[in-house]
Amino acid sequence: MLQYSFIAALLWHLCSPLYAQDITGYWQGRLEAGGQSLKIAFYIDVPDTGGYCSFLYVPQQGVQRLPATRTTFQNNRLQIRFDNLEASFRGQPSGDTLEGTWHQNGQEIRTRLVRLEAPAAAPLPETPANRPQTPLPPFPYTTEEVDIPGPQWPFSLAGTLTLPRQLPPKATILLITGSGPQDRDETIMEHKPFAVIADHFTRLGYAVLRVDDRGMGESGGTLEGATSLDFAQDAKTCLAYLRLEKRLAGVPIGLLGHSEGGLIAAMIAEEEGDSLDFFIMLAGPGQPGYALLADQSRAMMLANGHSKATTEACYQLIHEWLDIALNSVENTAAAQEAGMEAYRRWREEQPPKVLTEHVLLALFGQRPKRKQPLANVPAKPDTAAENTAITWLLDKMMAQLTTPWMQFFLHTDPSRYLENTHIPMLALLGSHDVQVVADRNVKPLKRAAEANGNPFSQVIVLKGHNHLFQKAPANLGIRYDEVEQTISPQTLRTIEKWLQKVLASQPQKATF
Numbered sequence: 001m002l003q004y005s006f007i008a009a010l011l012w013h014l015c016s017p018l019y020a021q022d023i024t025g026y027w028q029g030r031l032e033a034g035g036q037s038l039k040i041a042f043y044i045d046v047p048d049t050g051g052y053c054s055f056l057y058v059p060q061q062g063v064q065r066l067p068a069t070r071t072t073f074q075n076n077r078l079q080i081r082f083d084n085l086e087a088s089f090r091g092q093p094s095g096d097t098l099e100g101t102w103h104q105n106g107q108e109i110r111t112r113l114v115r116l117e118a119p120a121a122a123p124l125p126e127t128p129a130n131r132p133q134t135p136l137p138p139f140p141y142t143t144e145e146v147d148i149p150g151p152q153w154p155f156s157l158a159g160t161l162t163l164p165r166q167l168p169p170k171a172t173i174l175l176i177t178g179s180g181p182q183d184r185d186e187t188i189m190e191h192k193p194f195a196v197i198a199d200h201f202t203r204l205g206y207a208v209l210r211v212d213d214r215g216m217g218e219s220g221g222t223l224e225g226a227t228s229l230d231f232a233q234d235a236k237t238c239l240a241y242l243r244l245e246k247r248l249a250g251v252p253i254g255l256l257g258h259s260e261g262g263l264i265a266a267m268i269a270e271e272e273g274d275s276l277d278f279f280i281m282l283a284g285p286g287q288p289g290y291a292l293l294a295d296q297s298r299a300m301m302l303a304n305g306h307s308k309a310t311t312e313a314c315y316q317l318i319h320e321w322l323d324i325a326l327n328s329v330e331n332t333a334a335a336q337e338a339g340m341e342a343y344r345r346w347r348e349e350q351p352p353k354v355l356t357e358h359v360l361l362a363l364f365g366q367r368p369k370r371k372q373p374l375a376n377v378p379a380k381p382d383t384a385a386e387n388t389a390i391t392w393l394l395d396k397m398m399a400q401l402t403t404p405w406m407q408f409f410l411h412t413d414p415s416r417y418l419e420n421t422h423i424p425m426l427a428l429l430g431s432h433d434v435q436v437v438a439d440r441n442v443k444p445l446k447r448a449a450e451a452n453g454n455p456f457s458q459v460i461v462l463k464g465h466n467h468l469f470q471k472a473p474a475n476l477g478i479r480y481d482e483v484e485q486t487i488s489p490q491t492l493r494t495i496e497k498w499l500q501k502v503l504a505s506q507p508q509k510a511t512f
Contacts (some may be wrong), residue, residue, distance in 0.1 A: 027041060027043075135196065159211030170252075235255070253277055285436050320342045426457075433467045454503065
């Protein structure tokens with residue numbers, strides 16, 4: 001879901017101590033980028049077999065004691081790899097601090113961790129966030145853990161199937177997660193939106209399946225090299241499993257996808273045709289990936305407090321960089337050189353008011369400091385410090401833009417799938433969403449709904465809702481952890497009423 005965000009902070013300080021030390025124990029810090037702040041911790045130990053082992057904790061995303069693939073510590077340099085996340089950490093300790101860089105999806109985020117004295121059972125001592133909507137047992141329905149083998153790969157997908165006690169259910173709904181590594185509950189910042197959705201609709205008489213992404217939770221496989229096409233195949237495997245479940249025979253079946261999951265739902269709906277009964281897109285994109293990312297950067301800058309003038313100026317630069325990258329993916333050196341030249345031209349054209357807001361900070365989603373002068377912008381565009389920063393940014397952009405997942409996403413126009421579906425479609429957008437901006441996606445989605453031709457196809461913008469469909473102020477951006485609500489009752493009611501109308505219009509299917 002958060003993989004869409006690809007502009008990270010540039011300005012960082014490197015600390016390079018000349019001596020080695022004991023690295024074992026707990027280390028805690030924060031990852032800050034694009035207006036988001038995540039608390040993280042590592043636990044590093046020396047097993048009986050020798051070497052090092054380590055574990056990752058990200059409580060806001062429900063990650064607890066995730067084992068690292070490999071941990072090395074040589075010449076006072078620490079490296080921790082997490083292959084399932086396509087991520088790694090590299091750093092150097094100095095006393096009770098650990099300065100380093102988190103690498104993931106082509107991004108590099110500088111962070112500073114401190115040694116934490118804590119027992120093994122509580123590496124991140126803090127009061128759990130209040131999430132009143134998270135469902136807790138006992139449940140008034142049946143909950144089953146399922147294991148779904150893949151037909152073409154040597155791993156299976158693990159998930160949870162919830163069934164109403166009175167069978168058959170009204171319909172079966174398969175939930176499809178958004179971008180980035182997700183568990184079956186789509187856990188983010190201690191919110192569990194898919195658990196809330198599954199609970200709500202199972203109580204209403206629906207069967208709901210939610211599944212860990214490949215390489216996440218109890219599912220096998222890996223996210224490395226996978227694209228939306230692979231995730232669509234995973235979802236189709238889950239559909240096939242549901243269709244073989246005798247208790248679900250003869251009932252309508254549909255998809256509910258969030259963010260990238262909405263795109264995947266549209267891809268499957270086009271292929272499945274009338275064998276699928278409906279699909280729902282929650283914050284699913286209507287515009288091509290490259291346009292969505294550019295608009296996202298603008299929305300996040302405004303939410304983080306930047307002026308309209310600076311935001312629009314930076315938006316134009318990011319758009320030009322994206323165009324260069326899309327046409328030069330096989331020659332990153334040429335793209336980087338063209339990007340630097342574009343930056344120099346752009347800088348010369350900017351008025352002093354824009355430059356005094358310090359565009360190097362504005363570009364990377366950091367909140368401007370109120371009532372405090374920002375750092376001065378270098379007077380000349382070819383100063384060493386500025387060139388280094390921009391070169392670093394372009395290098396990281398090219399690294400991310402050339403990953404298989406990003407390449408598919410950037411070049412994909414959802415309308416090619418949406419306009420070729422003819423089953424009922426519900427697309428919900430949030431007016432305060434800064435990841436899939438409603439104003440930029442509502443028109444292409446409505447055009448697709450018209451081309452779809454189904455009388456039940458509908459596009460609705462929910463006022464005051466963000467990307468998770470929390471009711472939240474516009475200036476919160478992606479700081480979802482600051483909102484107790486996981487998903488608004490209005491969102492759930494909107495889906496519920498739409499499903500009632502769709503299902504009431506459909507004839508009963510034959511059972512076999």
